[in-house]
Amino acid sequence: MDISKALLAKSDQLNAADLTGAPIVATISAVVGEPTKPIIELEGMDGRPWKPAKGMLRVIARGWGTETDAFVGRRVKLVNNPEVIYAGERVGGVEVVAMSHIDGAFTMPVRISQKKVKQHTVEVLSEPPTEPWIAQWQAIKNALTAAGYEGDGPAMLATAGQVIGAAWEHPNKISAEDAQKILAVVREDNHQEQTA
Structure with a gap:
């Protein structure tokens, strides 16, 4: 299971x-x-x-x-x-x-x-709507940074892909489901390190 x-x-x-x-x-x-x-x-x-x-x-x-x-x-x-x-x-x-x-x-x-x-x-409010992927990508970068990963945008994108065994050419290609998988794995790893 x-x-x-x-x-x-x-x-x-x-x-x-x-x-x-x-x-x-x-x-x-x-x-x-x-x-x-x-x-x-x-x-x-x-x-x-x-x-x-x-x-x-x-x-x-x-x-x-x-x-x-x-x-x-x-x-x-x-x-x-x-x-x-x-x-x-x-x-x-x-x-x-x-x-x-x-x-x-x-x-x-x-x-x-x-x-x-x-x-x-x-x-x-006078701003136009935000592209949804921007907030999703920021959440992923925040989680990776909190877990100790570093690097520029492309390096972070590669790291995010390695976490779940995937690859994308741009953060706007990450599906909501994949984003949640990345966040779950990174946050769980970070939690385990903090409680170890």
Whole structure:
């Protein structure tokens, strides 16, 4: 039995780690799920939706209102805030830092842990959507760097391929499935080294 799929880090959704060092600008294609747990589908994310935390849902509601039909076709700029705490640990979280279809920037309080609230500012978004592969490639490079690998872009691309026995001529050729395999292997190797 091959357990490689069990090692994948929540490949069914967009994670904060995917955005480290590479914010993305994405267009909303649909909002699904339950009214209490909406799931936001983003164009070009290979079926990996964004499941916003309550604080970010409040940010979106402040900017666009609470009717999700209005969200479709609008754009958000998402970043990883490494300061977000969950269950007492800094795990990072996906945050909205800019939105299209708002009249002006706004600031509101957002909870980032049980005991901590910060003033969160959202700017007016005028940037075009990000190519999805850019955030994916940044996540791979971040994981490789954290695991001690070094080198320029081509060297990192070769290393990423060696991890799973593949090769690509450009990072935009790496499929979402291959990216998740690379991340799972590199993060598992890094975790084993840190606990050894």
